Amino acid sequence: MTGANLFYGAGFTVAKHIMPRLIQPLGFIFIRVSVVMLLFWLSWFGGDKFRAKIDRKDWPKLVLGGLFGVALNQMLFFMGLNLTFPIHASLIMMSTPLLITIISLIVLKDRIKPEKAIGLVLGIGGAILLMSAGKELTVTGNSMLGDLFVLMNAASYAIYLVMIKPLMLRYRPIVVIRWVFLFGFLFVLPFGGRQFAAIDWSLFHWKDYTAVAFIVICVTFFTYLWNIYALRHLSPSTAGAYIYLQPIFAAIISVIFIGEQLNWVKLLATLMIFSGVYLVNFGLKRKTVL
Secondary structure: HHEEEEHHHHHHHHHHHOOOOOOHHHOOOOOOOHHHHHHHHHHHHHHHHHOOOOOOHHHHHHHHHHHHHHHHHHHHHHHHHHHHHHHHHHHHOOOOHHHHHHHHHHHHHOOOOOOHHHHHHHHHHHHHHHHHHOOEEEOOOEEHHHHHHHHHHHHHHHHHHHHHHHHHHHHHHHHHHHHHHHHHHOOOOOEEEEEHHHHOOHHOOOOHHHHHHHHHHHHHHHHHHHHHHHHHHHHHHHHHHHHHHHHHHHHHHHHHHHOOOOOOHHHHHHHHHHHHHHHHHHHOOOOOOO
């Protein structure tokens, strides 16, 4: 989980290195999803233990998993990252556990305890503070719009996690992810195919190719595999705690390599979001499912 969140944190800055200078956001997503989909489908040749017959009732969930967990999730994230700053994006992504809790409360009709309610207010309040103060202009636009896209991405991924969890209990995770990425690719194809075709590969240097490879292999393929492995050996609460490392890594890398500035608004928003996530996940006597 430490390695996965280090890759996630670095991915914010690495993606900004070539986007939109060489690749537009949706074209980048086309590369990311198509290559990783092929890599996951290589598991099909690993034998019967990596194959499973999918029940008819589960196909709609896999299709929606591809929509929310891959297509909308990744397209909204890269569109947002293209407009905002790495630190902003990483902090907004911290809202994911909070949004998962809200969606679970609605779907599962769970009762909310005072500390969880306080955590939700603090966390979402921190995200709103960061977005409302996000009037800094980036090279590609206004960070507030980018923050909004990233928040929508976090909501999409939260819906995906709540919806897909029952399938993870009935099938091997690699089987579920394989189908989710296939359907996600089909959703991405109409939007990312044109931007992918417009890429001028002659403008790329070896550092640019390395950046693309890092995003595809490390930030996507390995992080999915490592998350699966970690969730088999760690409790959901313990695994969820590692999300705190993501904005820390992102901030350090962003400040060093692209000179992003820290100010009191970002620090206050960080404190509110961290406190909110902590209260929601660890301020309860019973386990919270992420």
